[in-house]
Amino acid sequence: MQFESVSESRLSFVVCFIAAFVGCAPLLQAQTEPAAPHTFFRVKAAETLTAPVSGRLLLFLKPGSGDKEVSIDEFHPTATYVAAQEIHDLEPGEEVEVNADQLAFPKAFSELNGGLYEVQAVLDTDHNYNYAGRAPEDWISNVMALAGWKPGSTAEPELVLDHHPEEDAQRKAAYEKLKGTATADVARLEEFESPALTRFWGRPTKVRAWVILPPDYVKSGGKYPTVYWTHGFGGEIDSALVSGLRIYERMKAGKMPPMIWVMLDESCPQGTHEFADSVNDGPWGTALTAEFIPWLEKKYRMDARRDGRFVQGHSSGGWASLQLEVNYPKVFGGTWSTSPDPSDFHDFTGIDLYADHANVYHRPDGSAYPIMRDKGQVLATAEQFTRLEQVLGPYGGQMTSFDWVFSPKSVSGAPEAMFDRVTGDVDPKVVAYWQEHWDLAHVVSTHWADRGADLKGRIHVYVGTADTFYLDGAAHKFDAVLKGLGADAHFTYIPDRTHFDLYGVGDDRQGLFDEIGQQMWDVARPGKSWKNRQ
Incomplete structure (x- = not known):
């Protein structure tokens, strides 16, 4: 997640319906008067x-x-x-x-x-x-x-x-200057035409990423652990490079261990595909794990083993990295997911999708569900967020993106909507499909017998207790499920941090990367120091 039709609300409809039976003539008269x-x-x-x-x-x-x-x-x-x-x-x-x-x-x-x-x-x-x-x-x-x-x-x-x-001239100049540092010994753009995705879409479809090399890659001759990183909603290939170059500078400064970072582009016309094998977006998980990664491992000196492959991402990218670890535990040796989109749909940004008569817009008492906050103040409700998205267009918005990733395909070929955009009412049949396929707490519980041994100790989640999109709620629920399974998962709740300042350590806005990088290194190279390689 990362930021996002005009009609009467369900509550207003109920009020008017009751009023008709208690003789509220002025209200009825007002409704029949000509509109402005x-x-x-x-x-x-x-x-x-x-x-x-x-x-x-x-x-x-x-x-x-x-x-x-x-x-x-x-x-x-x-x-x-x-x-x-x-x-x-x-x-x-x-x-x-x-x-x-x-x-x-x-x-x-x-x-x-x-x-x-x-x-x-x-x-x-x-x-x-x-x-x-x-x-x-x-x-x-x-x-x-x-x-x-x-x-x-x-x-x-x-x-x-x-x-x-x-285009903002200063921003463009800054990006061009930054991109100029992406020489072949630092960053390389890789584009792979996926057979699986091309078959699905009937046209050439590529997996794209910037491969960020550690500072000593050219001269060392050795192999490296590799991190597959995914951006949040609104990101794309250019922003992936910017994030990758920041990581490179941290490695160069000796703050992070030397590893290869593959900065994946998960944007698509429908929003973010999140590297899920979706019936609507296509088999992105298969394309990544069965095609792109083997292709990269032939080109670069990567560890090419489970304990040398990791996933990491923030927001929608945080959810993507979580689902990749859950669904491909024999491919990846661990995920370090930050502020992930809802991983337990009993708390979908505060909404229990499984409740009787669930509604995305209103609680049972009629009050509005919030979806964004800052310092305790509600910035937007779920209804406002959705209605604005519908006016801007039924393509590529956050709520629509969820449907494209999670929903079954409708008779028309479009994804089934999880909820009615006019009333906010949840469709239980669609939610049942979401649960079976993409509620990660449910998926882990259902498949623990065959995946548990590979997942134990491999899930790491960081989230702020004041997350802008209320994503700490779902994290707590997923955490509880994993505790019940004995999964040895590691959830870190950072007090008062939001969706946008989670990585800060002291004056360093990206300091959390250092901790994450060290933990990955300890899995890939247990007992070995990386600092003498600088």
Whole structure:
């Protein structure tokens, strides 16, 4: 996990249903009165465009003025209003009228009070806004100030899609400088066309990773333990390199033992595939363990044995590393998973998916389930998080990504939704499938007889007690299950740490890597020191 349709909530429906039987005439009358006129914007494709454009047209509007960009803030999801509409083959110079009430978050634009606002249009051409935000191929308008604007009382504002998003120049320069250090003796990009994935998708599909070499790799001539690292939701191949180079610098500085780190890319159009053998995303676990790893071990001086192969990752990558260890205990000698996505679905970010009449949006008393917090303050509810994701697009968002990884395939070919996006009601049949295949606490319990000997002592989890996404709850439940099995698992709960500062040790924001690296080394090279190799 790492950050993420307008209709009445289930609670409101119940209130209105009861009111009808107690003679609440004013409420019924109000519901039959004509709705306020819808609010529209006009969006035009600039005449300078050279070809028709298609995609998901997004309008971002918020109070204020003077900003160069109007976008969402994941930590304050209701601060910006978003409306969406699909468009197809909009010709240069042609315009489209966007109904800002039909598909909007957090509410219809017509419900806004008058005031000073600013608005911007974005055409998400490749439908990946939920995962990566604005891309260089998208089209955007300038930010328009709406002084004294009141929905429906003035002419429809017109926005012109005439340029692409500008990449942050400083950030780009910093990345290019960093990438320049990725010489062949430090980092190598590996792309492997997977036969299993290619058969599944019917087109060439690759496993990609940056292989980070230890500083003494070229001159040593020896073999090395290898770590397969996976990023969280929102990560991709470039961010994997950045993380890998940070690890390289720690090895170079003598803070971490010399090992090979394979920085895997687990992003896909549907979100993160998490290297699971999913009926929707494809056999990524098989592709990694049966194809990619043997291929790499022929190219590099890797230990090529269970106690020399480890998995590690954070957030969605933390869950991926957990499931890889659970499902392939003879391949990997241990996982060091940090802030993993829910590993026990009795606590799916605080929600018990197995409860009678389970609902992702509301507790039995009608109160909202939170999904993000900071310093004890709720930043977003599960319903807000999901509804924003639905407006931005039904592709690549966190909740949708869970369905793609965990769910069975529907008759239409799409994954079955675990819960109704309108009401929040959980589908027990889909949850039963989730449990059987991907509830790791259940999977370990069910298969302990045949996997227990290989898993004992191999599971390590770190999570903050103030995790931003409430992921410490599931960790405690998984921990209890493993204790009951005698699994000798190692769970570390770091007081007051969140999802984003978990690795800090003193003033070192990445210091936890040193501890993890040392523990891996002790498994691969018991009783041997690595410091004399520096």
